[in-house]
Amino acid sequence: MHLKNAEILLPNQLEIKLHLAQAWILNGQYNEAWDKLKNIDTASLSIGAKQLWELLLAYSSYMTENYSQAIMILEDDAGKSNVYNRLVAAIWQEAGINFVEQGRFGEALHAFSNSEKLRPNLQIEANIASAEYLMGNSERAYISWKRILAKQKIPEIFHNIAVYFDDVKLDEARAYRWYRRYARTEAGKKWPQRSKTLRRKRQWFGF
DSSP: OHHHHHHHHOTTOHHHHHHHHHHHHHTTOHHHHHHHHHTSOGGGSOHHHHHHHHHHHHHHHHHTTOHHHHHHHHGGGTTTOHHHHHHHHHHHHHHHHHHHHTTOHHHHHHHHHHHHHHSOOHHHHHHHHHHHHHTTOHHHHHHHHHHHHTTOOOHHHHHHHHHIIIIISOOHHHHHHHHHHHHTSHHHHTOTTHHHHHHHHHHHHOO
16 A cells, blocks of 8 residues: 555656565566556666566566466576576476467477476476377387486376376286376375276276
């Protein structure tokens, strides 16, 4: 409330507008923040304030799932700071997940790869492997998943390897063993098909 009053009293104070947009973001009002940020004349901002403006503008785009816009805002500055790198990497990651849900697997692979370049980690490597699998490169994906598991036990990989043995190798027995390993993880305990899948596999193989 005080910030809004300050804006009315001092309409030319760009820093006040910037902090008001930041307050809206903290309150989850991302569209309002976007509108406020777009109306700021950045030519008069200091270098630090300009970077904050870009970051807030990109974040408000990111939180409204406008990933391409967020990436476009920050792409030129991606090598300038760890904050930018982390945010752009997260945006590429979310964009990749969004592309997978739309069945756009090539674009998902591109997005995940861009995220990995900015902030390498095993989770994004696992997603790259999943995109490879969805594009038909199942053997490459399997090799990547096994390599990642040797470093970190990511529960979703247990499930993905089970699917690989189920759908690609048609090896139901090995698929069951991997499904069972997944079902024992915290993520697996919340798996909607957990009981149905394991029960069916037990009936087939007598495990």
